[in-house]
Amino acid sequence: MNRWLPPLGAYTLAAVLIQSSLIHLQNPYAYLSSIYAYSLGPSWLGVCVAIFFPGLQLTLGLVLLFERRDWKSAFFVSGVLMLLYSLAQVAALVRGLNISCGCFGNSEGNPINWLTVARTTLLALIAFVGFWFSKPPGDARSDGPLMSTLF
Amino acid sequence: MIRLRLLPLLGLCAMLGSPANGEPEYQFHQYINSKTPTSYCGLYCALAAAHCLGLSPPFEPMIDEQFLTGQYGSSNLDLIRLLGSIDLEGTFRSDLTLDDLRSLSTPVILHVRPPSAVAYSHWLMFSGFDSTGQVMAYDPPDGTGLLSPAELLAVWDGAGVIVTRRNGGNRPLVWPVSFTSLVAVIVTGVLVWALGTKARGVSLILAVSTLSSAFVHLSPTGFVRNVDSVNTVRAPYFRTPLREISSAALRSKVATDDVVLVDARSSEAFKSYHLPNAINIGIACGVVSLSKRIDMLREKSLNKTVVVYCRGPKCEWADRVASLIALRTGRQPLVYRDGVLGWAEHMKGD
Numbered sequence A: 001m002n003r004w005l006p007p008l009g010a011y012t013l014a015a016v017l018i019q020s021s022l023i024h025l026q027n028p029y030a031y032l033s034s035i036y037a038y039s040l041g042p043s044w045l046g047v048c049v050a051i052f053f054p055g056l057q058l059t060l061g062l063v064l065l066f067e068r069r070d071w072k073s074a075f076f077v078s079g080v081l082m083l084l085y086s087l088a089q090v091a092a093l094v095r096g097l098n099i100s101c102g103c104f105g106n107s108e109g110n111p112i113n114w115l116t117v118a119r120t121t122l123l124a125l126i127a128f129v130g131f132w133f134s135k136p137p138g139d140a141r142s143d144g145p146l147m148s149t150l151f
Numbered sequence B: 001m002i003r004l005r006l007l008p009l010l011g012l013c014a015m016l017g018s019p020a021n022g023e024p025e026y027q028f029h030q031y032i033n034s035k036t037p038t039s040y041c042g043l044y045c046a047l048a049a050a051h052c053l054g055l056s057p058p059f060e061p062m063i064d065e066q067f068l069t070g071q072y073g074s075s076n077l078d079l080i081r082l083l084g085s086i087d088l089e090g091t092f093r094s095d096l097t098l099d100d101l102r103s104l105s106t107p108v109i110l111h112v113r114p115p116s117a118v119a120y121s122h123w124l125m126f127s128g129f130d131s132t133g134q135v136m137a138y139d140p141p142d143g144t145g146l147l148s149p150a151e152l153l154a155v156w157d158g159a160g161v162i163v164t165r166r167n168g169g170n171r172p173l174v175w176p177v178s179f180t181s182l183v184a185v186i187v188t189g190v191l192v193w194a195l196g197t198k199a200r201g202v203s204l205i206l207a208v209s210t211l212s213s214a215f216v217h218l219s220p221t222g223f224v225r226n227v228d229s230v231n232t233v234r235a236p237y238f239r240t241p242l243r244e245i246s247s248a249a250l251r252s253k254v255a256t257d258d259v260v261l262v263d264a265r266s267s268e269a270f271k272s273y274h275l276p277n278a279i280n281i282g283i284a285c286g287v288v289s290l291s292k293r294i295d296m297l298r299e300k301s302l303n304k305t306v307v308v309y310c311r312g313p314k315c316e317w318a319d320r321v322a323s324l325i326a327l328r329t330g331r332q333p334l335v336y337r338d339g340v341l342g343w344a345e346h347m348k349g350d
Helices: A005-026 A028-037 A043-066 A068-094 A114-133 A146-150 B004-016 B038-052 B076-085 B098-103 B149-155 B180-194 B201-217 B227-234 B247-255 B267-272 B287-300 B317-329 B339-348
Strands: B088-093 B108-112 B122-129 B135-139 B143-147 B156-165 B259-263 B305-309 B334-336
Touching: A005 A028, A005 A043, A005 A068, A005 A114, A028 A043, A028 B149, A028 B156, A028 B227, A043 A068, A043 B180, A043 B201, A068 A114, A068 B201, B038 B076, B038 B088, B038 B108, B038 B122, B038 B135, B038 B156, B076 B088, B076 B156, B098 B122, B098 B149, B108 B149, B135 B149, B135 B287, B143 B149, B143 B287, B149 B156, B149 B227, B149 B287, B180 B201, B227 B287, B227 B317, B247 B259, B247 B305, B247 B339, B259 B287, B259 B317, B287 B317, B305 B317, B305 B339, B317 B334, B334 B339
Parallel strands: B259 B305, B305 B334
Antiparallel strands: B088 B156, B108 B122, B108 B156, B122 B135, B135 B143
16 A cells, blocks of 8 residues: 555645646736735745746656656655645635635636645645655655755 | 738727827717726727638627626626637637737737736737837727837736637647746756756755746846836836825926926716826726836936826825836826815815
């Protein structure tokens, strides 16, 4: 059972990350608008997130699809990313913001609700489970410190 | 060179009273009067799409409650029903991209937001790219004009209704995603690998992410080369702190011609009354005419103060438009908080 968890998690996450990233890369302005709608920080931070995150998502997706040796790192970063998205959605819900999730475009048919929070949290869980059960890179000690397995 | 299929659209614009060159004017066709809501934009786009495809349906039957069930006017389902009623077919997609638009040879009604607003509450019609790569668009009621791809992306949420003739041949072929960015990442990854770096794990992921992000945003539609479009996205969310001006001070500036007034209300309200020599950059100003109006403002306001006003103290449109002007021009306009109502009172007091 444990053998199958990392590949299952990897391909699931890869599909979600690649689909989401390509939509955002095609229209980074709509992605920027959906980031600003969360009202979580200054405008320059939104621009940095809009510039960097779609490329990061796409890279993570491709690594999870094709580069098994770096799965552990990709799972870890994906998990952190999904956790950040969940927290942002929770913050928006708690403040009563009626906004689009922005996960797969800025369409009004995709509002934030507890279902989207649950979905994103589940993806974070999949990532961390994949991190736990995936093998470290060949040249790292399996029982070594976290950083040696990630970098 | 204007593509052939735009010519019927130019004829439509002449009929609608909007000049084909996109310059704003306040001549209204019989369908557009001071009582016509701006929520008819979807209907106008459907009519324009029909003209582009060689049909000339009457407009009056389109003004029907069944085609205006959306929050701001016509929903995508309303447009599909409307197109069906005039012998056309509409296909709604929520994930269209610029590459999709380039591959289509048929009009597309795009779901956009007015530059000063947050909500995607407007429709405009895409009719192709010109020879320089600019987007040709019909933006009711302003008329036709050109946009850069980045300007369009700044106000478009990726949704649109593809319009085709019924039984007119093959369904439009639309690629679900573009592979440009995928290629960018693969190439970057190979580059990093070929350079013989020992990056693994998170280092490799961060390096490839950073390089591919730079690749995307240094491209013609990226943030680096389209700061105005980034500011168009920022404007409704981040208000610049604005100073205000009193009625007496404004009157003094008007008397000495030391001011350029900007009316933030709708074009219908502006037509019925506006302050002396004001120009209209309304809250619902279309994306096609916004750049032209900002350029006009820049020319008129050299060495003059820009003052933005709205209806009265409780209206926030002046703040939004003033913030947009501040971001797009780099200058700080003043806000005349009392607005049209306050001005009328002030002048009455004399």
